[in-house]
Amino acid sequence: MTENSAPGSTTPGSTTSTPPGTQAPDEETLALAAKLFQAARDGDTGLLRAYLDAGAPASMTNAAGDSLLMLAAYHGHAETVRLILQHGAEAGKANDRGQTPLAGAAFKGYTDVAKALLEAxxxxxxxxxxxxxxxQMFARTEILELLGN
Known part of the structure; x- marks a missing residue:
């Protein structure tokens, strides 16, 4: 994992491409998606809670396949990670580059995020x-201990 391949390094507000035979999302939907992806990056648990409680999908992904969970994990927001998991996000769902939220947390050294993901x-x-x-690559000894290495 490198900074150039970091989760969330795509164009802000980009969303999943439209599958064949479906209608492209309108501008309002795209703006809301961008707002939710940014909330995950920022650890804005309150905002995400409101939208997830109202039915926003915890599994939504952007154009790179980065989920709300991936973005929250990569940016070190353990409380936000727990919230997204409670709303049904898949703890081990990889993005389009094969990176998992746990690998992102390990790369960045976020032990509390790694704990939450392992518990899930x-x-x-x-x-x-x-x-x-x-x-191992980045000598994250606390995370290696969590992983039982």
């Missing part, structure tokens, strides 16, 4: 690189 069933050996490999 994230696999430390999934993804490319895996969380275990990222923790």
């Amino acid at each position: 069933g994230a696999d430390p050996d999934a993804g490319t690189p895996s969380a275990r490999a990222a923790a």
Whole structure:
């Protein structure tokens, strides 16, 4: 994982491409999606809670396949990660580059985020690189201990 391949490094507000046979989202929907992705990056748990409680999908992804969970994990927001998981996000869902939220947390050294993801069933050996490999590469000893290395 490098900064150039970092989750959320796509154009702000970009959203998943439209599958064939479906209608493209309107500008208002795209703006809301951008707002929610930014809230995940910023750790704005209150804003996300309001939208998730109202039915926004916890599994939504942007054009790079980065989920709300991936963005919250990569930016170190453990409380936000827990909220998104409580709303049904998949702890081990990789983005389009094969990176998992746990690997992002390991890469950045966010032990509290890694704990939350592990408690939700994230696999430390999934993804490319895996969380275990990222923790080893960047000498994240606390995270390696969590992973039982």
